[in-house]
Amino acid sequence: MRLIDVGAAPVRTITVSPNGRFVAAAGSNTFGVFDWHTGASVLRARDPGPCDQIAFGPNGD
Numbered sequence: 001m002r003l004i005d006v007g008a009a010p011v012r013t014i015t016v017s018p019n020g021r022f023v024a025a026a027g028s029n030t031f032g033v034f035d036w037h038t039g040a041s042v043l044r045a046r047d048p049g050p051c052d053q054i055a056f057g058p059n060g061d
Helices: none
Strands: 011-016 022-027 030-035 041-046
Touching: none
Parallel strands: none
Antiparallel strands: 011 022, 022 030, 030 041
């Protein structure tokens, strides 16, 4: 089990990349991509509205 700090907003959706390297989580107005093995933040951004779905492409993008 790994605990990844995604920030203060409640997580609404989460997914793991097809290659298992990254996890993406989205909340009320933020989303982030994190390295699954280290928990390090790869990308954090704000979204103008709630995010109910998040996905990686088949090749991990």
